[in-house]
Amino acid sequence: MSGAGAPAVEVDARGLTVEIVASQWHTEVMDGLVAGAVRAAEKAGARYRVTRVPGAFELPVVAESLARSGADAIACLGVVIRGGTPHFEYVCDAVTRGLTDVAREHMTPVGFGILTTDDDAQALDRAGLPDSKEDKGAEAVEAALATALVLRAL
Template sequence: MSGAGAPEIAVDGSGLTVEIVASSWHTEVMDGLVAGAVRAAEAAGAGYRVTRVAGAVELTVVAEALARRGADAIACLGVVIQGETPHFEYVCQSVTQGLTDVAREHAVPVGFGVLTVDALDQALNRAGLPDSDEDKGAESVQAALQTAVTLRSL
């Protein structure tokens, strides 16, 4: 399982706001990821705003706009499920590179909560739902906030 060895992240996000940007495809998975992200922001004492976009590719342009506006931290949530065409590879590569570029170019932490899976059941298992083994929405917010705290301490 991909979550094996994951650290427990407890962060004090007081005074920080995390922008949670979430795609709309695969409603059940996305609702779980967003709920986990919100729980993590609240547990850290951080402010948050949730913005929904159409799909995973649109995460990049909204993250870019938020970074330009001085966001403290951004968590991007989405799900891309393997299909029968190369579309999966193009979307995954584009989103991964786009979000990495936003983080690097603006020195703004971008939590990567985009699930890239072979099947819907794998996404549901990572969505932070009651029967899920993992909560990638929460993990992406925790990682972004922890990085924001680290950046402020430099």
């Protein structure tokens, strides 16, 4: 599991807003990721809004719009499960590059909560559900808010 060695992040983000953008594919996994993201925002004291998009491919354009509007932090959540065609590689590459470009061009932290897994079981293990081993939705929000605080302190 990739979560080994992950830092414990405690964030006091009172006064900040995190925009949570989540795809709709893989409902059970996405519901877990969104719930974890909301829990993390509430725990940090941040305001939040959840916006749903059709799939992972649509995340960068919405993140771009939010960054242009002055968002403090953005957390993008999605699931891309490997199949029998190159579609997985194309979508993963496009989403990763798109979100990286948004963060760098706008100096807006973008938490990367995109699960790129070989199968449904791996996605469920990372979804923040009661039986999951990891909570990638919460981690994405924590990372985005912590980075927003770092940027403000520079």
